[in-house]
Amino acid sequence: MAALNPYLNFDGNCEEAFNFYKSVFGGDFTNLTRFSDVPKEYQASPTDGQLVMHVSLPISDGSVLMGSDRPAYMGAITKGDSCYLSITTTSEEETQKLFNGLSAGGKVLMPLDKTFWGAYFGMFSDKYGVLWMVNYDYNQHS
Structure with a gap:
């Protein structure tokens, strides 16, 4: 694959x-x-x-x-908001660790929280302008 x-x-x-x-x-x-x-x-x-x-x-x-x-x-880099790096985690603890670590010095766009769709989820831009999503899906881990 x-x-x-x-x-x-x-x-x-x-x-x-x-x-x-x-x-x-x-x-x-x-x-x-x-x-x-x-x-x-x-x-x-x-x-x-x-x-x-x-x-x-x-x-x-x-x-x-x-x-x-x-x-x-090669020309200047144009940073945009059309692409996020999405991380799927295996536990709430891992989700918190990666969210807190990667968002340090950046800008939280959606705080890490339990969502209506059954996930522990948050979004942010790191201190280098890279956009991230971190997701732990409760439905797949019950």
């Missing part, structure tokens, strides 16, 4: 953001490649050398959060 893995682009602070995500999810990066690590003929600019070309952080069985910095030659 295919796996869907979110890929985030940053404007020079990818490593900082992924260290933050790592502090919340735990685990280790399976890949952290900088633009300076690629062969010279593929390097666009010497000033981009310390930017992250690719990083991978496994966050559960089969789910990997990936990202990179976007060098200036």
